[in-house]
Amino acid sequence: MYDLNEFYGILNNIFYHVQAQPGKTATKPNQYTMTIHPGYLISFLFGAIIGSFLNVAILRIPEPDQSVVYPASHCPECKTPLKWYDNIPLFSFIFLRRKCRYCKCPISWQYPLVELSMGLFSLALFHFFPFPWPFVGFFLFTAALLVIIVIDFRHQIIPDIISLPGILAGFACSFLNPAISWTDSGLGIFLGGGILFIISYGYYFFTKRVGMGGGDIKLLAMIGAFLGYQSLPFVIFSSAFLGSLAGLAAMIKQKKGGQTVIPYGPFLAAGALLYLFFETYIQFFMRSLLLTG
Ligand SMILES: [Zn+2]
Numbered sequence: 001m002y003d004l005n006e007f008y009g010i011l012n013n014i015f016y017h018v019q020a021q022p023g024k025t026a027t028k029p030n031q032y033t034m035t036i037h038p039g040y041l042i043s044f045l046f047g048a049i050i051g052s053f054l055n056v057a058i059l060r061i062p063e064p065d066q067s068v069v070y071p072a073s074h075c076p077e078c079k080t081p082l083k084w085y086d087n088i089p090l091f092s093f094i095f096l097r098r099k100c101r102y103c104k105c106p107i108s109w110q111y112p113l114v115e116l117s118m119g120l121f122s123l124a125l126f127h128f129f130p131f132p133w134p135f136v137g138f139f140l141f142t143a144a145l146l147v148i149i150v151i152d153f154r155h156q157i158i159p160d161i162i163s164l165p166g167i168l169a170g171f172a173c174s175f176l177n178p179a180i181s182w183t184d185s186g187l188g189i190f191l192g193g194g195i196l197f198i199i200s201y202g203y204y205f206f207t208k209r210v211g212m213g214g215g216d217i218k219l220l221a222m223i224g225a226f227l228g229y230q231s232l233p234f235v236i237f238s239s240a241f242l243g244s245l246a247g248l249a250a251m252i253k254q255k256k257g258g259q260t261v262i263p264y265g266p267f268l269a270a271g272a273l274l275y276l277f278f279e280t281y282i283q284f285f286m287r288s289l290l291l292t293g
Contacts, residue, residue, distance in 0.1 A: 039126055040123055040126060040127070043122045043123050043125070043126035044119045044120070044122060044123040045089075045119070046122055047118040047119040047120070047121060047122025047123065047139075048089040048090055048115045048116070048118060048119035048122075049089055050118055050122070050139075050143060051089060051114045051115035051116070051117065051118030051119060051146075052087065052089040052111070052114075052115050054114055054118060054143060054146055054147050055110065055111050055114050055115070056073060057147055058110070058114065058147055058150045058151055058154075059076070061147070061151060061159050061161060061162070062151055062154070062155045062157065062159065073087055075100045075102060075103060075105070077100060077103050077105040078100060078102050078103035078105065080100075080102040080103070086101055089115040089119075090112055090115050090116060090119075093107060093111055093112040093115075094112075110150060114146060114150065117146055118142070118143060118146060121139075121142040121143075121146070121273075122139060122142075124277055125138050125139055125142065128277065133173075133176040133177060134173065134176065134177035134179065134180075137169070137170075137173030137176065137177060137226070138226070138276065140166075140169055140173075141166070141169075141170065141173075141226045141272075141276070142273065142276070144162050144163075144166045144222070145269040145272060145273060146269075147162055148162055148163070148219060148265055148266075148269055149265070149266040149269045149270070152215070152263040152265035152266050153263060153266055156213075156261070156263050157213075157215060158213070158215030158216065158218065158219050158265045159215075160215075160218065163215065163218040163219050163221075163222050164218060166222035166225070166226075167189055167218065167221050167222045167225045168225075169225075169226075170185060170188075170189075170222055170223075170224075170225025170226035171185050171186065171189065171225050173185075173226065174186075174225070174228075180226075180227070180228045181228075184228030184229055184230065185224070185225050185226075185228055187224070187228075187229040188221075188223070188224025188225050188226075188227065188228050188229040188231070188232065189221045189222075189224050189225045190221075190224075190229075191224060191229050191232055192220040192221040192222075192223055192224030192225075192229070192232055193217050193218070193220065193221035193224070195220070195232065195236065196216055196217040196220050197217050200216070200217065213264075215265060216264050216265055216268060219265055219268050219269070220232070220235070220236075220268055223235055223268065223269075223272040226272075227272060227275055227276065230283075231272070231275045231279075233286070234271065234274075234275050234282050234286065235268060235271040235272050235275055236271070237271075238267075238270070238271040238274060238275075239264070239267035239268045239270065239271040240267075242267045242270055242271070243262070243264055243267040246262055246267070247262055250262050
């Protein structure tokens, strides 16, 4: 079953110990210097840098007529253009102590959280998957999921500009990833889109209320494209479970009963991320459930 060896393995790879040089007498017993594995360091820093671009995309994609690349980064409050040293992923947030250098307005936690998440995704992908393939494909996938999670929480929309190209990218990547065939990916798109379409149409047919948006349907098709149709049962059940827990918590907090609306996309994305990194354990667990249950 699941144990922590995998986790210790990651930590051991990141912080491998370099013993004191043989032949020389160490002045203290067990003297060593701790070194960070360059591949892990580079993948984390690269992820954090891409995370700061994702922050810009998250801010600008929901706004109509705003380009993602222009104008240059500026403070959302006082509009002062930022210098390069105000814009260093993670570090600037710490150095500036959460405040804009010019107007002293607080900086949103979204910035360091997205940079840190993308850095950690990149590091974990580097550990689990070979470089360049399927590392690059899954890097694009996790970046798209991260943008979708934040935008859907904030605006209750899943932008087509991410999910539709994402479906094509996932299908294209299946030709470069030996673990997922193009038929796994194609069936993933077809079933991922189809299952949610039937559920959402059925819900509307019986209740005359729209439960799930078309955005969720395209998102699950994108997930099926990248992870194959085999991932869909776990992604659907885990997202429904996590979403129900969050829905209950929101209902209790807002005291609005059944009228509480929470976006479903972030939970689909969370289910997909769990499957991506823990697929072996999930498949083992689900097979043992089927055999014993
Ligand atoms: Zn400012």
